[in-house]
Amino acid sequence: xxxxxxxxxxxxxxxxLRSGGPGTGWYRLVYxxxxxxxxxxxxxxxxxLGIEVDQPFPSADAGAALRQLDxxxxxxxxxxxxxxxxxxxxxxxxxxxxxxVPRGTPVAPGVGPLVHxxxxxxxxxxxxxxxxxxxxxxxxxxxxxxxxxxxMMNRGMIIDVDHMSELSFxxxxxxxxxRHYPVVSGHTGFVDLxxxxxxxxxxxxxxx
Numbered sequence: 001x002x003x004x005x006x007x008x009x010x011x012x013x014x015x016x017l018r019s020g021g022p023g024t025g026w027y028r029l030v031y032x033x034x035x036x037x038x039x040x041x042x043x044x045x046x047x048x049l050g051i052e053v054d055q056p057f058p059s060a061d062a063g064a065a066l067r068q069l070d071x072x073x074x075x076x077x078x079x080x081x082x083x084x085x086x087x088x089x090x091x092x093x094x095x096x097x098x099x100x101v102p103r104g105t106p107v108a109p110g111v112g113p114l115v116h117x118x119x120x121x122x123x124x125x126x127x128x129x130x131x132x133x134x135x136x137x138x139x140x141x142x143x144x145x146x147x148x149x150x151x152m153m154n155r156g157m158i159i160d161v162d163h164m165s166e167l168s169f170x171x172x173x174x175x176x177x178x179r180h181y182p183v184v185s186g187h188t189g190f191v192d193l194x195x196x197x198x199x200x201x202x203x204x205x206x207x208x
Contacts, residue, residue, distance in 0.1 A: 001051055005075050008049060031076055048158070050079030054086040062147040065089065069151050079158040079184075082148055083168060086118050090148055092139025092165035095120055096131065096206030125166065128191065130200035137205065140167030149175050159183045166205040 008029065015025035028039040030046045039046040051072065057065040072080065082090040085097060093100075100118040101107075107115055126134025141149075141164075149172055152159050161172055161183045176183050189207040197203060 001053060001056075001072075002075070005049060005077070008047070009076070012047075029076060031078060048079050049076045050081075050158070050160075051077055052081040052084055052160070054084045055088050056080065056082065056084075057089050057144065057148060060089045060142075060144055062144050065144050065148050066151050069148060069155070073155050073157070077157075079160060080152060081160045081163060081186075082145060082152075082172075083164050085163065087120060087137070087139055089142060090145035091141040091168035091171070092120065092137040093118070093168075094163055094165050094204065094206035095122060095135055095137045096204035098201075102135065125205065128166075129205055130195070130203035131205075132201070137165035137167070139165060141171035146171070146175060150179075153179050153181045160186045162186050162188050163206065169205075169208075 012025065012027050012029050015027045016022050019025040026044050028035075028042075028044040028046055030036040030039050030048060036046040036048070056072075057068050059065055059068070083093050085093055085100075087093050097118060099116055100120055101116040102122045103119040105116065105119070121138040122135040123138040124134055125136035128134070129136055145168070149159060153176070159172070159176065159181075161169055162185050164172060172183070175181075185208055189202070191203070191207045194203040194207045
């Protein structure tokens with residue numbers, strides 16, 4: 001994460017250097033709505049730094065997670081996926097990937113982590129989804145997850161709710177609604193469209 005954030009800043013510096021000096025390039029990192037509007041008005045590309053990784057908060061300690069969030073914010077991050085492909089300290093991931101299996105699924109010796117790197121405890125969601133007969137993740141938002149989401153709201157960050165399990169997603173929206181705080185879904189499908197797909201595995205909780 002840190003390497004890529006530094007590279008994004010170095011890219012801005014290099015483009016500025018080739019364009020005449022600081023602030024003159026077309027590529028502009030922005031850290032607030034005002035900065036974004038100013039860059040756009042100047043004909044520049046307003047770039048918001050974001051993070052989308054499996055373990056953005058490795059610690060299950062709420063205090064450590066908030067310190068990590070502060071580090072990200074100080075580094076310029078304004079957009080974040082709290083959950084990605086794997087269950088993490090924030091909560092459960094959507095059960096929608098070919099590399100995900102119910103926890104404890106037998107696999108050939110030596111190839112388990114390569115063939116199925118993501119495991120999840122599952123529940124019956126057949127009333128809504130068709131993937132693998134209607135399975136979805138049984139894990140919702142954790143206490144640490146609630147702390148992280150509130151921390152993001154307190155800092156005015158963009159919360160991306162994609163990749164969340166249905167339970168995580170519902171809890172995240174409840175927290176956001178209580179604060180009248182908007183969220184973003186950066187890339188998703190739709191439950192109703194997936195329900196009509198000839199491929200049942202496309203009908204999963206990764207859709208909204």
